[in-house]
Amino acid sequence: GAVVSQHPSRVICKSGTSVKIECRSLDFQATTMFWYRQFPKKSLMLMATSNEGSKATYEQGVEKDKFLINHASLTLSTLTVTSAHPEDSSFYICSAEGPSNTEAFFGQGTRLTVV
Amino acid sequence: KNEVEQSPQNLTAQEGEFITINCSYSVGISALHWLQQHPGGGIVSLFMLSSGKKKHGRLIATINIQEKHSSLHITASHPRDSAVYICAAPGGGADGLTFGKGTHLIIQP
Numbered sequence A: 001g002a003v004v005s006q007h008p009s010r011v012i013c014k015s016g017t018s019v020k021i022e023c024r025s026l027d028f029q030a031t032t033m034f035w036y037r038q039f040p041k042k043s044l045m046l047m048a049t050s051n052e053g054s055k056a057t058y059e060q061g062v063e064k065d066k067f068l069i070n071h072a073s074l075t076l077s078t079l080t081v082t083s084a085h086p087e088d089s090s091f092y093i094c095s096a097e098g099p100s101n102t103e104a105f106f107g108q109g110t111r112l113t114v115v
Numbered sequence B: 001k002n003e004v005e006q007s008p009q010n011l012t013a014q015e016g017e018f019i020t021i022n023c024s025y026s027v028g029i030s031a032l033h034w035l036q037q038h039p040g041g042g043i044v045s046l047f048m049l050s051s052g053k054k055k056h057g058r059l060i061a062t063i064n065i066q067e068k069h070s071s072l073h074i075t076a077s078h079p080r081d082s083a084v085y086i087c088a089a090p091g092g093g094a095d096g097l098t099f100g101k102g103t104h105l106i107i108q109p
Helices: none
Strands: A004-007 A010-013 A019-025 A032-038 A045-051 A067-073 A076-081 A088-096 A104-106 A110-114 B004-007 B010-014 B019-025 B032-037 B043-049 B052-056 B057-062 B068-075 B082-088 B097-099 B103-108
Touching: A004 A088, A010 A019, A010 A032, A010 A076, A019 A032, A019 A088, A019 A110, A032 A067, A032 B097, A045 A067, A045 B097, A076 B068, A088 B043, A104 B043, B004 B082, B010 B019, B019 B032, B032 B068, B043 B052, B043 B057, B043 B068, B068 B082
Parallel strands: A010 A110, B010 B103
Antiparallel strands: A004 A019, A019 A076, A032 A045, A032 A088, A067 A076, A088 A104, A088 A110, B004 B019, B019 B068, B032 B043, B032 B082, B052 B057, B057 B068, B082 B097, B082 B103
């Protein structure tokens, strides 16, 4: 079946640095990918929709200058957390829309800790 | 925006018990997802269904489109089934998914 690979699975970074998270569709082309964030003991929340070749669509309350999304190819979307702060520590997960546009395939998630 | 409600939020059962987790949503959808989240955070997609019932091993998912309700069942539950089970439906903004808060399942030996 379709596979989405997310990397890294865990990252610890210092306050003020930037962190890039990659989301790849391994065996299919994904024109649309989604980035979600999960706070402890909370449900996943959509951050932004990433469309290949165009600007990402951000949900209300998500800072687009802080969470930079690049979907430069049909198999890769990246989320860069810029100038990270401890409150950015969270679990980030991507999903890719499958060929039929009704399927969703999830990456393994990235646990970000900002110290 | 779709409102997705799950119940129960927490469930502890003995090994071998039949488990049912419920999910209801507010807006008609094309398909609903059931996901399993392991303690490390990693998410596994269990089912995507748009009608009727699907079965995979000891897991069964059903959906009633008219009633906007879905259930996830686990037969002959086992401690390794302990995880958070999440339902998700389209309608999360810009075609993303809206997730339920999850059901934290613990199966005791």
